[in-house]
Amino acid sequence: MVLNTNSRNCSVWMWSSIQKNELEFRILNINVPNSFTKKRFNGRETLIWKDLWLDNQLLCERFGRLFRLDANEDSTLAERMTITEKDMWTLTLQNNGCFSSSALNKIRNEHLLPPPINRSPTMRNNALPQKIGVFIWRAHMGRLPIRVELDKRGTDLDWVLCALCKNEIETGDRVLRSCTFAKDIWKRVLSWWKNNSQMYSSVADMFRGMKDNQASNEFLKIWQTIEWVVGYSLWKKRNSKLFRRNMLIAPVVFNEIQSTNYQWILNRSKKLDLDWNQWLLNPDVYDDHG
Structure with missing residues (x-):
């Protein structure tokens, strides 16, 4: 024009x-x-x-x-x-x-912006609100407004340390995977699902799904829902601590993740009839393979 x-x-x-x-x-x-x-x-x-x-x-x-x-x-x-x-x-x-x-x-x-390589479409999970799929896509593509990225773009920040632990430079991988608080949450989630062997090397690997080719499709969908909610919850808690000065307590955050996943899967999945006590004690019972 x-x-x-x-x-x-x-x-x-x-x-x-x-x-x-x-x-x-x-x-x-x-x-x-x-x-x-x-x-x-x-x-x-x-x-x-x-x-x-x-x-x-x-x-x-x-x-x-x-x-x-x-x-x-x-x-x-x-x-x-x-x-x-x-x-x-x-x-x-x-x-x-x-x-x-x-x-x-x-x-x-x-x-x-980084070069447009390996660009993928927005991710979706029908058991979750669309905003979480958008968040996961942004995390997967490295497009979250993380402090180190804002600093690169000229935003005047007092400090660029991780808002969750304040030990190292804040990156997407730090907030969602390698921060001490994030590790604590993931350890609790993996133990809850008796999946202590699951290891993540990056944020992209974290949201790619469980590395078990024998698991049923329904089970993999549930596990993907768990992973996405954990990532989204960590981001929301990061923001609440950064902007509202809220105190973060790992057991409380973990209980919120359990409850949030249960409510969303129960209300949005037509195939599963979840039992709350079973969900808390032995959620992998919903894997129908074998």
């Missing part, structure tokens, strides 16, 4: 549309305001001294002495010369010179 500047309001809209993200662009060494130039046609909306329209340099800076001598510093090109066509803005960051919000977003994302 090329912006025709039929009025000064159009220029105001253009600058306001990028103003809130200008700091982020500057952190990336991209000077967006200076990347716009006026392509003059009729000259009515182009200030001869103060708009960038010739040789990528403001004439008020290039010819400072003449500018100070001019009685009308805000004069337009149309007042000094005869031009017939309309003015428009061009964006030098684009090869075609066209400005659009999507073009700026694309430029920003190319600098901020």
Whole structure:
């Protein structure tokens, strides 16, 4: 989209549309305001001294002495010369010179986001709300607003240590898997499911499912539900401690995970008839293989 500047309001809209993200662009060494130039046609909306329209340099800076001598510093090109066509803005960051919000977003994302490799569709589990599937996908793709990632993007943070344990730099893997608090929760969950041999090497591995080819499909779905709720719960608890200063007690968090999984599976699964006592004492009874 090329912006025709039929009025000064159009220029105001253009600058306001990028103003809130200008700091982020500057952190990336991209000077967006200076990347716009006026392509003059009729000259009515182009200030001869103060708009960038010739040789990528403001004439008020290039010819400072003449500018100070001019009685009308805000004069337009149309007042000094005869031009017939309309003015428009061009964006030098684009090869075609066209400005659009999507073009700026694309430029920003190319600098901020990792290369789009191994991109997978949003994950789904019918036993859980869709928001949890979106969360798991973001964790799997490394797109959570973790402190170390926010710091890379120029966010001013007081510290970047893990919000759960405050021992090491906060990463997605740290919060969801390797933090001492996260390890405690996973140890309790695996012991509950008598699955002490399950080992995770990464967040992606954690949400890939149980490594037991003999387990039934229904059992694997239940276990996936458990894994996803554990990850989502750890993230929510991280946020509650970070923003609300809530105290985290591992047995309480573990009990909440048991209850949440039970309620969601019971209410959303048409095939399973769960018993609460059985769920607490021996949940792997729902594996019908063998």
